[in-house]
Amino acid sequence: RKEVEQDPGPFNVPEGATVAFNCTYSNSASQSFFWYRQDCRKEPKLLMSVYSSGNEDGRFTAQLNRASQYISLLIRDSKLSDSATYLCVVNKKGMRFGAGTRLTVKP
Amino acid sequence: DAGVTQSPTHLIKTRGQQVTLRCSPKSGHDTVSWYQQALGQGPQFIFQYYEEEERQRGNFPDRFSGHQFPNYSSELNVNALLLGDSALYLCASSLDPGAGGGEQYFGPGTRLTVT
Numbered sequence: 001r002k003e004v005e006q007d008p009g010p011f012n013v014p015e016g017a018t019v020a021f022n023c024t025y026s027n028s029a030s031q032s033f034f035w036y037r038q039d040c041r042k043e044p045k046l047l048m049s050v051y052s053s054g055n056e057d058g059r060f061t062a063q064l065n066r067a068s069q070y071i072s073l074l075i076r077d078s079k080l081s082d083s084a085t086y087l088c089v090v091n092k093k094g095m096r097f098g099a100g101t102r103l104t105v106k107p
Numbered sequence: 108d109a110g111v112t113q114s115p116t117h118l119i120k121t122r123g124q125q126v127t128l129r130c131s132p133k134s135g136h137d138t139v140s141w142y143q144q145a146l147g148q149g150p151q152f153i154f155q156y157y158e159e160e161e162r163q164r165g166n167f168p169d170r171f172s173g174h175q176f177p178n179y180s181s182e183l184n185v186n187a188l189l190l191g192d193s194a195l196y197l198c199a200s201s202l203d204p205g206a207g208g209g210e211q212y213f214g215p216g217t218r219l220t221v222t
Contacts (some may be wrong), residue, residue: 003150034210043197043213044150087149094163095140095199095211097149 154198
């Protein structure tokens with residue numbers, strides 16, 4: 001079993017849609033959690049950290065369920081500029097990345 | 108404020124050769140992590156350096172080694188290159204590894220092609 005598993009995607013949605021990404025992780029002792037986005041041929045960039053209480057940053061909402069070892073990312077009112085690959089990241093003695101879910105937002 | 112820098116940007120090597128990749132962390136950061144990203148995959152953790160020592164290591168063979176210098180910059184060395192080592196090698200810097208890992212900032216990567 002992979003340490004971090006994500007929806008395989010790709011997701012193709014119209015502008016303004018709401019899209020949700022899911023992620024599960026295998027190591028219950030994982031300490032911190034993040035969502036990164038990666039544009040084509042670019043380096044990953046931190047989108048947001050994920051906290052147990054849930055957290056929101058504008059149109060983006062992240063949730064963590066430690067009991068289920070599950071992380072989610074919700075994007076509301078999606079924009080063309082949201083098109084990217086979204087990477088779920090879990091930190092336990094090193095950052096472990098999922099394979100990423102590709103999102104394409106279309107006009 | 109200088110971000111994470113890596114050199115070279117691209118590199119072509121032959122099977123069996125050795126390669127050294129370099130990374131300078133973001134100003135104020137003291138921890139450097141290295142990742143390998145194959146096409147269509149997420150980055151895979153190679154190892155992390157803090158206080159000039161390898162602090163954590165992922166599931167990579169001993170052909171992959173590294174070093175961190177007193178100024179916090181770092182090198183990744185790969186010996187006996189295989190075709191499968193062709194990938195984007197990413198360096199990331201952060202602060203405060205003792206707290207379970209802070210936010211990491213990535214450099215633009217070095218694209219290595221092994222022929």
